[in-house]
Amino acid sequence: MADIELRRLVKEYPGGVRAVDGLDLTIADGEFFALLGPSGCGKTTLLRSIAGLETVTGGHILIGGRDVTGLAPGARDIAMVFQDYALFPHMTVRDNIAYPLRIRKMGRPERHAKAEETAEGLSLGGLLDRRPGQLSGGQQQRAALARAVACHPKVFLFDEPLSNLDARLRLEARTFLKRLQRDLGVTTVFVTHDQAEALAMSDRMAVMDAGRIRQIGTPTEVFQRPASTFVASFIGSTPMNLLDAVADRDTLRVAGTTLPLPAAAGPHVRDGEKLVFAARPEYMTLHREAEPTGIEGVVAIVENMGVGSLVSLEVPGGADGARIVQVTVPEGQEPEIGSRGWAVAAPERVLLYRHDDGELVGSERAGAGEPVLAGAGD
Amino acid sequence: MSPRELVGRVGFYVLIAVITAFMALPVLWLLLAPFDRTPTLTTSLPEWTWQNFAGLLDNPYALASLGNSVLLALGSMVVVTVLGALAAYALSRVRIPGRDGLLYALLLLSSIVTGTAAMVPIFLLMFELNLIDSQLGVVLVLSGGLLPAAIFILKDFMDATPRSYEESARVFGAGPLQILRDIVLPVVRPGIATIAVWTVVNVWGNFLTPFILLRSPDKSPAAVVLYTFYTEGGQADLGLISAFSLLYSIPVVAMYVFVNRRYGFRFHGGIKR
Ligand SMILES: Nc1ncnc2c1ncn2[C@@H]1O[C@H](COP(=O)(O)OP(=O)(O)OP(=O)(O)O)[C@@H](O)[C@H]1O
Ligand SMILES: [Mg+2]
Numbered sequence: 168m169a170d171i172e173l174r175r176l177v178k179e180y181p182g183g184v185r186a187v188d189g190l191d192l193t194i195a196d197g198e199f200f201a202l203l204g205p206s207g208c209g210k211t212t213l214l215r216s217i218a219g220l221e222t223v224t225g226g227h228i229l230i231g232g233r234d235v236t237g238l239a240p241g242a243r244d245i246a247m248v249f250q251d252y253a254l255f256p257h258m259t260v261r262d263n264i265a266y267p268l269r270i271r272k273m274g275r276p277e278r279h280a281k282a283e284e285t286a287e288g289l290s291l292g293g294l295l296d297r298r299p300g301q302l303s304g305g306q307q308q309r310a311a312l313a314r315a316v317a318c319h320p321k322v323f324l325f326d327e328p329l330s331n332l333d334a335r336l337r338l339e340a341r342t343f344l345k346r347l348q349r350d351l352g353v354t355t356v357f358v359t360h361d362q363a364e365a366l367a368m369s370d371r372m373a374v375m376d377a378g379r380i381r382q383i384g385t386p387t388e389v390f391q392r393p394a395s396t397f398v399a400s401f402i403g404s405t406p407m408n409l410l411d412a413v414a415d416r417d418t419l420r421v422a423g424t425t426l427p428l429p430a431a432a433g434p435h436v437r438d439g440e441k442l443v444f445a446a447r448p449e450y451m452t453l454h455r456e457a458e459p460t461g462i463e464g465v466v467a468i469v470e471n472m473g474v475g476s477l478v479s480l481e482v483p484g485g486a487d488g489a490r491i492v493q494v495t496v497p498e499g500q501e502p503e504i505g506s507r508g509w510a511v512a513a514p515e516r517v518l519l520y521r522h523d524d525g526e527l528v529g530s531e532r533a534g535a536g537e538p539v540l541a542g543a544g545d
Numbered sequence: 546m547s548p549r550e551l552v553g554r555v556g557f558y559v560l561i562a563v564i565t566a567f568m569a570l571p572v573l574w575l576l577l578a579p580f581d582r583t584p585t586l587t588t589s590l591p592e593w594t595w596q597n598f599a600g601l602l603d604n605p606y607a608l609a610s611l612g613n614s615v616l617l618a619l620g621s622m623v624v625v626t627v628l629g630a631l632a633a634y635a636l637s638r639v640r641i642p643g644r645d646g647l648l649y650a651l652l653l654l655s656s657i658v659t660g661t662a663a664m665v666p667i668f669l670l671m672f673e674l675n676l677i678d679s680q681l682g683v684v685l686v687l688s689g690g691l692l693p694a695a696i697f698i699l700k701d702f703m704d705a706t707p708r709s710y711e712e713s714a715r716v717f718g719a720g721p722l723q724i725l726r727d728i729v730l731p732v733v734r735p736g737i738a739t740i741a742v743w744t745v746v747n748v749w750g751n752f753l754t755p756f757i758l759l760r761s762p763d764k765s766p767a768a769v770v771l772y773t774f775y776t777e778g779g780q781a782d783l784g785l786i787s788a789f790s791l792l793y794s795i796p797v798v799a800m801y802v803f804v805n806r807r808y809g810f811r812f813h814g815g816i817k818r
Contacts (some may be wrong), residue, residue: 218716219716220712220715220716239715239718240712240715240716240718241715241716241717241718241719242718245716246716246717247712247713247716249709249712249713250709251707251709253707253709253710253712253713255710255727255728255731255732256732257731257732257734266714266717266727267717267718270714270717270718270719270723271718318717
C-alpha cells in the first residue's frame with residue numbers, strides 16, 4: 168500500500184500543449200481519488216504520467232515515498248485499467264488474468280490457480296475459457312479489473328472504466344468497484360468526466376481544468392462549496408444557477424430583487440462591486456405568492472425528474488434579455504406553465520463569486536491555498 | 546422484362562461465357578496435356594499415359610529443382626516475415642519525420658530491385674559480394690525486393706492494433722520483445738500468414754533472378770529448369786513441360802487452400818471481434 172505524491176508535475180506535448188501544468192497533489196494511502204474535469208483538461212495525461220506511459224517534462228512523482236519519475240511503468244508496482252479494457256483478444260480470460268503473473272515468471276499451475284481464485288471473487292467463474300470477444304461489456308470490465316487485482320499492485324489507475332457501459336450497468340459497476348476498492352484498500356486514482364460518478368465513488372476528488380487543479384476536497388465539500396464558478400457549473404446533476412449581482416451597501420441586487428448581503432461576505436466586497444450570485448436548484452424553493460427575498464419570474468419549462476421536477480423560471484431584465492433560474496420542486500407541487508413564481512434561495516446555501524476571476528468571495532486572489540472564507544454567512 | 550432487356554442480359558451472359566472459356570483453356574491444357582502421349586499446344590482429349598511423368602524421373606535435374614524451389618521459397622519466407630514484422634512494428638510505433646515518405650519511396654524502388662532493369666547492377670553487386678551461384682544470394686535479392694511491400698502491408702496491421710494492448714502489457718512489466726511475441730504477433734497473425742504465402746508464391750514463380758544468379762543446374766529452382774526441357778531436335782518438349790508444370794503448380798495451390806482455410810487472407814489490418 169502506498170500514497171502518491173506529485174510535485175510540480177509538468178507534461179508538455181511536442182507542439183507546446185501543456186496538458187499538465189505544474190501540478191501538486193498528494194493522494195493518501197488507501198484513498199479512492201477521483202480526477203474530474205471536462206474533455207481535454209489533462210486527466211488522462213496525468214494518469215498516464217503516474218503510470219509512466221508518458222515521460223513527464225518536469226516535476227516528480229513519488230509512490231509510497233519512492234521517487235519513480237524515471238522508472239519504467241513495469242517497475243512502479245501499479246496496475247492500470249484502460250478505457251477500452253485492453254484485454255488481449257487472442258487469449259482466454261484465464262490467460263488474460265494470468266498474463267501479468269506470467270511476466271513475473273510465476274509457474275503455470277500457480278498463476279492459473281491465482282487467476283481462477285481472482286476471477287471467482289469477481290463472479291467471472293464460468294467464463295474463464297472464453298475469449299474477450301465472447302463477453303458482454305460488463306464482463307469485460309470485470310475481467311480487466313480481475314487482471315489488475317491479480318497482480319496485487321500498490322496503486323490502481325482507472326481511466327474512465329465505466330464509460331463503455333450502459334446506464335444501468337454503470338450504476339451496478341460503480342457500487343461493485345467501490346466495494347472492491349474498500350475490500351482491497353488499494354490506493355486508487357480514478358479518471359472520469361462524469362461528476363455524478365466522482366461524487367458517488369470517491370473519498371476525495373480533484374476538479375481539473377486546462378492542466379491545473381481547480382479544487383480538491385471531499386465530494387461533499389466540492390458539491391456544497393465549489394471554489395469557483397467553473398467548478399460550480401461543472402458539479403451537480405442540475406447546473407447551478409449563476410446570476411450576475413451587484414453589491415450595494417448591505418444588500419445585493421440580483422435579477423431585479425434586493426437581498427441582504429451575507430454578513431460574512433461583507434468585509435470582502437467593495438460597494439458597487441460586480442459579483443456572481445450562485446445557488447443550486449436543489450437549495451431553492453418555489454413560492455406562488457410574492458416573497459421579499461424571492462426572484463420573480465414566469466414558469467417556462469417543467470421537467471420531470473422522477474422524484475420532483477425541475478422548474479425553469481424566466482426572469483425578465485438584464486442587458487442580455489431574459490435569464491433562466493432553475494428550482495426543484497417536490498412531487499405533486501409542479502406549477503402551471505406561464506404562471507408567476509418566486510424562487511427563494513436558502514440563505515446559508517448562497518455562494519458569492521467575484522465577477523472578474525470567478526473565485527469564491529473572500530478567497531485569496533490568483534494564489535493557491537484554501538479560501539479564507541466561503542460566500543454566505545452561517 | 547422487356548425484349549430489349551432480355552437480349553441485353555443474354556448478350557451479357559454470352560460475353561461472360563466466352564471470357565471464362567478463354568481463361569479456362571490454359572488451365573484445362575495444364576490438366577490434360579501431361580497425360581497425353583503426343584501433347585500439342587491445342588487442348589484435346591488425351592490418349593492416356595504416364596509416360597511424361599516417367600520422363601521427368603529420368604531427367605537428372607527435374608525433381609531436385611522442386612527441392613531447390615522449396616528451399617528458396619522457405620528461405621525468403623523466413624527472411625521476409627521476420628525482418629518485415631520487426632521493421633513494420635518499429636515503423637508503426639516510432640515517430641520519425643518523413644516516415645510515410647520513406648515507406649512509399651521504398652515501395653516504389655522495390656519494384657526495380659527484382660525487375661529487369663536493375664539486373665546488371667545487381668549481378669555486379671552479387672559478384673563483388675561473392676554470392677554468384679549461391680542460393681543465399683538469390684534469397685537475399687528476392688527478399689530485398691519483397692520486403693518493402695511486406696513492411697507496408699504489415700505496418701497497416703500493426704497500426705490497427707490498439708496501443709492500449711501494449712501499454713497494458715508494459716504496465717505489467719513486459720519488455721518490447723515480450724510484447725511483440727505475446728501480444729502483437731498473435732494479434733496480427735492473419736497478416737503474417739498472408740505475407741508468408743505471398744512471399745512463397747512470388748519466389749516460387751520468379752524466373753529471372755535465379756536464372757541470372759545461379760550457374761550450376763543442380764542448384765536451379767523449378768522455374769529455371771522448366772526452361773531447359775527441349776527435345777534432341779531443339780523443339781520444346783511439351784510432354785515434359787506440361788507434366789512438370791502440373792507438379793510445379795500443385796504445392797502453391799495446396800498451400801493457398803490450406804492457409805485460406807486456416808487464417809483467411811486479408812491485406813488490411815483490423816481486429817476481428
Ligand atoms: N499525444 C499527444 N500529443 C499532443 N497533444 C496531446 C496528446 N495527447 C493529448 N494531448 C493534448 O493534451 C490535452 C489533454 O489531453 P488528455 O487526453 O489528457 O485529456 P482528458 O482530460 O483525458 O480528456 P478526455 O476527457 O476527452 O479523455 C488535450 O489538449 C490534448 O489535445
Ligand atoms: Mg481521457
